[in-house]
Amino acid sequence: MCRILSYMGTPVLLDHLLYAPDSSLLNQTTAAQMLSMLNLAGFGMAAWDPSSYEPHVPYRYRTTQVAVFDRNLKELAGKLRVGALLAHIRGVPMTSTVQVNEQNVHPFRFHGVPLAMAHNGDLAGFREMRFGLLPHVRPEFAQAISGSTDSEWIYALVVSALPDPGVINSPEAILAAIRSALATIRAVRERHGITRSSSANLMFCDGVNLVAVRYTFDFGRFEASQLQGTTDFLSMWYTFGADYGLHDGEWKLTGGAAQADSIVVASEPLTRDFATWIEVPEYAALVVRSDGDRRYAQIHALDV
Amino acid sequence: MGAVLRTSEHLSRLAPEALAELVQSADRFTIRRGDVLFRQGMAADALYIVTSGALEISTRIPGDTAATVSIIGPGDVVGEFALLDDGLRSAGVKAIADSEGLRVPKSRFFALLADGKPWTLELIDALRCLVALRTRATLARIGAMTRYDLPSLRAPSQSSAFGDTLDAVPLFASLGRLAELGADGAAQLVSHGTCLTIPRGASVSAFESEQGMLTLVLRGALRSFLPRREGLEQVMVHGPGEMTGLVGLFDGARQPLGLEAAEETIVLQLHQTLFEEMRRSADPIALALFTAIGRQLVRDQRRANRHLGRAVSLEQFNQHLGGSAI
Numbered sequence: 001m002c003r004i005l006s007y008m009g010t011p012v013l014l015d016h017l018l019y020a021p022d023s024s025l026l027n028q029t030t031a032a033q034m035l036s037m038l039n040l041a042g043f044g045m046a047a048w049d050p051s052s053y054e055p056h057v058p059y060r061y062r063t064t065q066v067a068v069f070d071r072n073l074k075e076l077a078g079k080l081r082v083g084a085l086l087a088h089i090r091g092v093p094m095t096s097t098v099q100v101n102e103q104n105v106h107p108f109r110f111h112g113v114p115l116a117m118a119h120n121g122d123l124a125g126f127r128e129m130r131f132g133l134l135p136h137v138r139p140e141f142a143q144a145i146s147g148s149t150d151s152e153w154i155y156a157l158v159v160s161a162l163p164d165p166g167v168i169n170s171p172e173a174i175l176a177a178i179r180s181a182l183a184t185i186r187a188v189r190e191r192h193g194i195t196r197s198s199s200a201n202l203m204f205c206d207g208v209n210l211v212a213v214r215y216t217f218d219f220g221r222f223e224a225s226q227l228q229g230t231t232d233f234l235s236m237w238y239t240f241g242a243d244y245g246l247h248d249g250e251w252k253l254t255g256g257a258a259q260a261d262s263i264v265v266a267s268e269p270l271t272r273d274f275a276t277w278i279e280v281p282e283y284a285a286l287v288v289r290s291d292g293d294r295r296y297a298q299i300h301a302l303d304v
Numbered sequence: 305m306g307a308v309l310r311t312s313e314h315l316s317r318l319a320p321e322a323l324a325e326l327v328q329s330a331d332r333f334t335i336r337r338g339d340v341l342f343r344q345g346m347a348a349d350a351l352y353i354v355t356s357g358a359l360e361i362s363t364r365i366p367g368d369t370a371a372t373v374s375i376i377g378p379g380d381v382v383g384e385f386a387l388l389d390d391g392l393r394s395a396g397v398k399a400i401a402d403s404e405g406l407r408v409p410k411s412r413f414f415a416l417l418a419d420g421k422p423w424t425l426e427l428i429d430a431l432r433c434l435v436a437l438r439t440r441a442t443l444a445r446i447g448a449m450t451r452y453d454l455p456s457l458r459a460p461s462q463s464s465a466f467g468d469t470l471d472a473v474p475l476f477a478s479l480g481r482l483a484e485l486g487a488d489g490a491a492q493l494v495s496h497g498t499c500l501t502i503p504r505g506a507s508v509s510a511f512e513s514e515q516g517m518l519t520l521v522l523r524g525a526l527r528s529f530l531p532r533r534e535g536l537e538q539v540m541v542h543g544p545g546e547m548t549g550l551v552g553l554f555d556g557a558r559q560p561l562g563l564e565a566a567e568e569t570i571v572l573q574l575h576q577t578l579f580e581e582m583r584r585s586a587d588p589i590a591l592a593l594f595t596a597i598g599r600q601l602v603r604d605q606r607r608a609n610r611h612l613g614r615a616v617s618l619e620q621f622n623q624h625l626g627g628s629a630i
Contacts, residue, residue, distance in 0.1 A: 220569070257366055
């Protein structure tokens with residue numbers, strides 16, 4: 001399980017998203033509110049700065065270092081103003097069988113493909129089922145897979161289903177590709193008799209569109225021995241407004257919904273106070289499309 | 305003060321002796337016009353009963369806009385979630401007139417409940433009824449909305465036959481939400497109920513059904529929905545350890561939501577007669593079940609409010625585009 005943060009809107013200092021809020025993404029490395037595990041297996045981000053050279057190409061940063069100790073990231077975050085962001089900290093079971101390396105750090109973004117993706121969750125039985133996914137992955141993307149995670153395969157499935165992965169696609173095309181990938185995974189799971197709850201909470205961003213997916217295969221079908229106090233770690237939250245900053249001692253988006261042009265989506269609220277955060281519904285995608293300087297958001301059901 | 309409580313819509317069901325003990329055990333509070341009683345997001349440490357004046361309940365939605373939920377006055381109750389779950393305040397309350405009333409601290413209430421004071425059982429049952437009524441009112445507001453996102457609607461479920469499930473007791477071991485029941489409680493509930501395996505996509509109960517059944521999810525997930533002309537609007541998803549059907553069971557009216565299986569789901573169904581028998585019982589297993597039911601009612605009310613907040617705020621967020629769809 002991992003933690004994800006995405007943003008789209010008026011450019012803001014990266015530090016204010018990654019570090020400043022009382023439950024910021026980097027604070028969630030050791031003290032997530034909705035996930036009782038440490039997220040120590042790497043940090044990564046794709047950050048779009050509209051004032052930069054080739055603004056449609058994101059600044060990418062991936063490290064296996066625990067990001068709270070990363071001085072380079074802290075310095076960078078104090079200089080970069082982002083209009084779109086997809087950031088991720090990786091949490092893995094504390095066992096020597098897990099591979100902690102840069103290739104497994106999210107977000108994934110194949111060379112020449114504008115769409116980036118980060119994942120919170122895991123696919124049960126992935127090692128048994130992954131070769132059943134291969135026929136649905138374009139050969140050039142199958143060759144591009146360099147890590148050992150289920151997440152990179154989900155990404156490969158989605159971009160393989162895009163009509164033209166090399167361009168910025170419409171939100172409809174991205175959503176159709178996500179549906180196709182989820183349907184493929186469901187079919188392959190069934191073929192392999194995999195029924196254990198497997199979450200595929202996904203966030204996609206290409207600098208223009210942001211798609212946040214809250215989806216779990218066989219939700220609630222946990223191992224009998226696995227005590228499930230809550231399923232909060234599978235939730236996803238968003239908030240929007242016109243002005244992101246420190247207001248009345250709290251980091252939040254203010255200015256009213258009607259004037260809103262900025263949106264934050266995350267696997268849990270960035271502040272201890274949830275008052276202005278709303279959940280993305282289960283089995284659904286929040287689709288945010290840029291329209292000039294404004295954004296348009298809509299919930300889409302995912303019946304796959 | 306006693307006269308106000310006896311005519312209170314929420315508390316009049318308490319016996320006169322119970323009301324008298326409630327008044328005796330509570331603190332008095334006074335608040336000046338314009339002052340804040342509590343803020344949204346604060347720890348919930350007490351229940352408040354208004355005996356004079358007027359309070360405004362408001363909540364914040366994305367964009368940090370405050371939206372007034374209601375104005376309450378003498379006989380009304382606020383902050384009832386404090387005695388039902390451990391969450392933070394879901395709304396803020398401030399006085400719009402000089403007001404006073406009773407304050408029931410959470411810690412004192414639970415000490416008296418543990419001592420078996422009968423009035424505490426009556427009060428907490430009244431609070432559960434109140435939350436159920438509020439959820440019904442919120443769902444009615446959602447149902448009355450004429451604008452909703454068509455892409456968020458789902459195809460109606462296909463009816464299927466249910467299968468029986470044998471030996472459901474071991475499934476309780478993985479339900480953290482019902483840990484207080486213990487193995488004995490699980491065995492007792494299973495012996496009085498019906499266990500079913502429901503295929504993914506099957507309809508469990510229709511919108512506005514008269515079903516007087518508590519449905520407890522043991523494995524998998526149920527989806528509750530409102531029917532729209534173009535499809536089903538998902539309102540909540542209930543995972544393992546959660547219960548459905550509570551609003552209709554508490555107020556006796558038709559169920560405000562339809563229910564279908566979001567995944568292949570194993571459920572335990574308990575009939576209304578058993579529910580009523582256990583409702584005000586001081587038996588430890590009944591107390592454990594109804595403590596979980598109280599938390600479920602609060603969870604459902606929070607979800608219904610979030611659903612309403614999502615619909616309202618997204619409509620505002622998108623209004624600059626004049627309602628065009630993706």
